[in-house]
Amino acid sequence: MNTQESQHIISYKVLGIVLAALLALTGVTVAVSSVDLGVFNVPVALLIASTKATLVLLFFMHMKYxxxxxxxxxxxxxxxxxxxxxxxxxxxxxxxxx
Missing domain, CATH: 1.20.5 (Single alpha-helices involved in coiled-coils or other helix-helix interfaces)
Known part of the structure; x- marks a missing residue:
């Protein structure tokens, strides 16, 4: 039996890009919260939050691999x-x- 597991190592560059994207999306969340979009306030906030959660799941929780x-x-x-x-x-x- 082969006891070796395939390892995935994410480079610091990719993690930095994901971190920058998360920080940018946090800034977009703060900016959008001060703009009145009418009935689109909640869908836009949920879209941004879902995008951030997807990035965290894929890269920091390694679901991509x-x-x-x-x-x-x-x-x-x-x-x-x-x-x-x-x-x-x-x-x-x-x-x-x-």
Whole structure:
């Protein structure tokens, strides 16, 4: 049996670029929070937050280099969490109508 694991080493340059992107997106978040976009305030904030979370997952948590099984299990857990949160919102919304 082969006991060697494939290693992935991310260079400091890539980590620095990701860090700079996260800092820039944080600045964009602060800038957008002072602008009134009407009904688009929440979607824009969620888009920026999702982009930052994706960068953190891919590079700092090394999901970019994981096997398909780990990625599918992570995505299914996030989808299941979304379903549970959606059901909670429906419960709260229709609680006062019964």
């Amino acid at each position: 994981e096997s398909r099984v780990i990625i599918v299990s992570f995505i299914s857990a996030v989808v299941f969490l979304g379903i549970l949160i959606s059901l909670m919102f429906f419960d709260v919304a229709f609680r006062y109508f019964s």
